[in-house]
Amino acid sequence: MVRHRAFRDPSVLLGAIRDLIPAHTYFSTAYYQEPTAAMEEKGWKGADLVFDIDADHLDTPCKPSHDKWKCKACGTVGNGGAPRICPKCKNDRMEEQTWLCDQCLRQAKEETTKLLEILYSDLGVEPSNLRIFFSGHRGYHVHVYSTQLQVMGEEERREIASYVLGQALDPQLHELNEVNVGGVKVIEGPQLGQPGWRGRMVEGIYDVLSEEGERLGLSPAQVKTIKTQDRDEFFKRPFWSSVKGFGLSTWKNLSVKAVDRRSAKIDTVVTTDVHRLIRLPGTLNGHTGLLTMQVPRERLDEFDPFRDSLAFHGEMRVRVKDAPQFRLAERQFGPYLNEEVELPSYAAMLLLCKRRAEPVI
Template sequence: MIDNLVFIRNAFSRYYSENIDRVEIPKSIENREFGFTLFKEGVMVRHKGFMKPEDLKDFIKKNIPSNVFYSAAYYSVPEAKMDEKGWLGSDLFFDIDADHIPTKCNKKHDVWTCRGCGLKGRGMTPDKCPTCGGESFDDKTWPCEICLETARSETIKLIDMLMNDFGFSPEEIKCSFSGHRGYHVQIESEGILDLDSDIRKEIVDYITGTGIDALLHGLEEVRDGKTRFLVGPSLDDFGWRGRIAKGTYEFLLAATENDLRNLGLKRKIIEKILSSRDEILESWKTSGPWNLVEGLGLDGWQKILQHSATFQSAKIDTVVTVDIHRLIRLPGTLHGKTGLLKVSFPVSRIEDFDPLKEALALKGEEVKVYVDEAPAFRLGDEIFGPFEKQSVTLPLPAAVFLLCKNAAKVID
């Protein structure tokens, strides 16, 4: 029986020997730090530097790493110790990963095993094992269509903000599929390189809507002589102001009695909102719904607006963007957890890009494997599984995918 790792490594080796030019060389390669994980050691080799594209390509062909990373940062001496590298700047980088986002599939396809007592369960890995209280788990996560769709819609919201609010052009925004469960968005423009962590944090807060205050986005009480009335943001406003309005429109379009009760609104007001839903929706065409619901004042509207804003934010991984020394996966290289390619694509393709098709990169003959357990999954146009304790013959990418997930063994 062939060892799994040897088999995967051979498949990776063939990809790199035939497709080495698909490996994307980052801008200013001589100022980037590189990191690799190797199949045998399973450890990270960091602080590598390459002067020329050819040096990097030769290194990859020779060592066949299981993962290839490079720094979003630029350094004078990339190979030096961390505090001696001489930081010159860093690209603006965003990571959207289904791991961090609640999804409709509830991650039912993911399996976790407690390292303490061996208990198995499905869904999001718990903080603490319900049986033994241990908090260390082996987890097997799967990139399902729902996870990937959720990540895509968060990415679309992010791109919308980067273009419409921050004014970046489509040419400045680089998108890629991570090779596993998410998307990466990167900006290399001159103006953002020297931004420090604090400023990047403000950009993160903007994108995640952290610290947003509806009262600073047009919601206010206005006095006109003796009468008082409310005004608020409208749907065609710019930036977060318009986004809050859109969020509120969508929230009230579908809100249930329960949703509104969770906001702490009184029963009578909830009834009025629900009974005048059509009127509310219609009002957005004119001055907005702010004075339509009797008894619903500034405080109540503020609660609704703050809540609605959360749907409009993009759920990026906050730590990644703020970290100005981050290592990120190199586009055009294979992901060691899936055998899929990290593949770049233009912003304009974010709606129709099919990650499970375009990230297929391995070529070779069909393989017979014994699958311990795997949910149904799609690669390209074909759906495989679900499998349980059975031998199957699979195309190479599907076989490597299961081997990388440690869900199968090579038979012949």
């Protein structure tokens, strides 16, 4: 690792990258008086507020089909995302073999969209002070550049992360309550269109009630009630008090699920860190050979990471050990098992970077 470097202008940086040919290039989100000094002598002036959304932290249903893990201590293996500790020996050192997939990246983009909405409408971030980047692997980064926010310490950043995640949000502190109206117990709650988590909580209720009731922890009678409701009618009026058999504890439970649905699944560690190193936009990600690149806000919807971030031209011959089926540009590749193939260079580079193939010379 080469660290603590500073460059006066982009051409010098480019020269250094060409000399070193690093597999991964990061820059510091922090601003320092003396960037090249030792860590404790740099003179921290502030740091951009950054968010990382990565499929590693998302619970997508496709993971068991493309990710594997192995416990470094006892060798236990499994499909899907690695558990925090090994179920057999309780060790926390895991080796992961991940893959890129459309569904995981669509989910990551959806989380990014939710994050942007919260930043704009609740935290007053100006769209012109924000940039979105594809990480070149399994997610997106959002950088906020603001002189007011730059000076925040870890505690303040942790609060923002926690707000975005809707952590420990108590629906009863957001107007969900049981009141006594002339001897009758009535449930009251926030309304659609209210700012912040209140309106978002109501929107989330709409989302979760479209799911199977059994998965929501509802009783068979409650599931039946929901299924027979006219959806449009249901949301036209204050619905909290109008659903038969739904008391405060049911609504509380559904509200917590609604908040989870509407929260943006960011990596708290990245946002909280005031000395964070983050992938330099415009460089190749050594895990994939794909470009880490800015995605203009207005193009986020249509942005296709498997088409728009390809960097290599030409063809290459590789010997593939094993690889699942995957898509790049408009082409499908694989699955491959112990075979020699001629591929477009961007596909060959992905397999080489993922250590699923060897070059054939």
